[in-house]
Amino acid sequence: MSAESQRGRKPRADVQRNRAALLEAAQRHFLRDGVGASLEGVAKEAGVGPGTLYRHFPTREALLAAVLQTRSAELVARRADIAGLRDASERLRQWLRAMEEYFSAFSGLPEPLMAAAREQEPGNPLTLPCDDLIATTEEYVRAAQQVGHARPSVKGYDLYLAAVWLAWTKGTGAHDEEALDRLRALIERGYCEQGGPE
Amino acid sequence: MSAESQRGRKPRADVQRNRAALLEAAQRHFLRDGVGASLEGVAKEAGVGPGTLYRHFPTREALLAAVLQTRSAELVARRADIAGLRDASERLRQWLRAMEEYFSAFSGLPEPLMAAAREQEPGNPLTLPCDDLIATTEEYVRAAQQVGHARPSVKGYDLYLAAVWLAWTKGTGAHDEEALDRLRALIERGYCEQGGPE
DNA sequence: ACGAAAACGGAGGCTGGCTCCGGACAAGCT
DNA sequence: AGCTTGTCCGGAGCCAGCCTCCGTTTTCGT
Incomplete structure (x- = not known):
């Protein structure tokens, strides 16, 4: 279970926080505007910059897949x-x-x-x-x-x-x-x- | 049949020419890139400005409907x-x-x-x-x-x-x-x- | 040939996607 | 605690495409 989270160095705290905020914001936007929702809007609502969003989820599909996983x-x-x-x-x-x-x-x-x-x-x-x-x-x-x-x-x-x-x-x-x-x-x-x- | 084309003034020549060019260009672009093709590209290929395209066909759907009619x-x-x-x-x-x-x-x-x-x-x-x-x-x-x-x-x-x-x-x-x-x-x-x- | 009406077309504003790099910040070491 | 290091943040900025507005040009009727 936690074996993977210990591999390599360590999982930084802000990474997890931002990822969670992005997923939540994305879900809300997808629910309201459909899968074509503005990714900039998602980033803004999550309180991060566009760069952060694209580092976590390189494409719209990646974000979508993660939200669906949820x-x-x-x-x-x-x-x-x-x-x-x-x-x-x-x-x-x-x-x-x-x-x-x-x-x-x-x-x-x-x-x-x-x-x-x-x-x-x-x-x-x-x-x-x-x-x-x-x-x-x-x-x-x-x-x-x-x-x-x-x-x-x-x-x-x-x-x-x-x-x-x-x-x-x-x-x-x-x-x-x-x-x-x-x-x-x-x-x-x-x-x-x-x-x-x- | 031709009663409508004589109502009011008369149909200008460049209007018909541009309309035909737009339809042809649009069909080619739709065939190649799908219905989401760039309308600017269509206008450019037809040899007209964007304004002309939008005057003839106010929306993408209008252009699509005309091409489909064809x-x-x-x-x-x-x-x-x-x-x-x-x-x-x-x-x-x-x-x-x-x-x-x-x-x-x-x-x-x-x-x-x-x-x-x-x-x-x-x-x-x-x-x-x-x-x-x-x-x-x-x-x-x-x-x-x-x-x-x-x-x-x-x-x-x-x-x-x-x-x-x-x-x-x-x-x-x-x-x-x-x-x-x-x-x-x-x-x-x-x-x-x-x-x-x- | 001339005048008026209609049409042209491109400059420009706007939105949204995506990138790139200087600065900030957390984790670990001493 | 303070420092070092490497990761991560985030916004400035570029590009593409949509759509509009208005000065200019073309066309038709006389």
Whole structure:
């Protein structure tokens, strides 16, 4: 645990303080203005200069990944809830909903998510967490397939993309909840074995 | 037809020339750099100043809408081809493909498309053409429903959103053609009546 | 050919991203 | 405590792109 923090010299106090302040300010700005929020504004609100921000987080994606890391507690909580469900198909459905909500945290989040999924070399700090989510989705899909509730041709990646889509539509397009429900139903009929949920 | 061009005074020659040059330059830039291309660059390539560009097209969306208008010949050609098909479900399928390809013309096009679908007041120049496409989709959907090839609960708007999604995924995410095919199949199973295309 | 109306176009203000380096400051040693 | 050293801070500054305003130029009608 603390073995890593002792490697090399020592962790300076102001570094941790600034990092925490930046993360908090960034989260607030992302919540209010979306992922395109002004980084200068974030730095100002955190009480540091732009240089400090860019040293801690060289790119917007790096900052975003760190903030998302902070919020990942949501997802692990959801996974715990999901584990209690009996039906594998219900677990898959709830997992997709959990991802969709997670991706809806900040307006404009789906774009960098897609960009991260594209890159093979992890120059993008979002790539690793995304691959992790895709792998998790794949597990849920496999379980649902084994009980005959998901078509064999469906991949975890497909449903991950579908979750990103729903989040994107929610944030970008019509905020019509009816339309979103129809879209979710459409996706579900698309991956379920003949006949769908009913 | 020409009644409008004679109303008031007359259309100046340089206006038409500049407008045409702007449209051509804009199309080239959008093709190369996506919809976020530098408008200053467009103006420079068209051989006019920024002021001229903004007088002709007050916003980026207005320019985009005009360029898209230019390209709509594609779509009407596709509609003519589609009209020759026997099966209503095949017509719907082809129409969705046609929209998907049309929306893939410029990288980043899906975002303004979604933004346009959201607004009710047509301050956005893209809103009208989009509503037109949605209405057309609705027609194809109705026809497919009447021969029992599409579920009654599906709306034209849903499949329009799906087409935008596919274009977005193609442009933004993995360029994996296999994955796109799986996504298309998923959508299709989602809107078809029990059993899907096979 | 001339005058008025319309259009041009570039200078310039503004915002936000990103860099670079002189100065400050914390950690450890004596 | 005081010093040394290396890290870290932070703002001045540069660049790119958006958009506007107004003096100048072009065009059309007579």
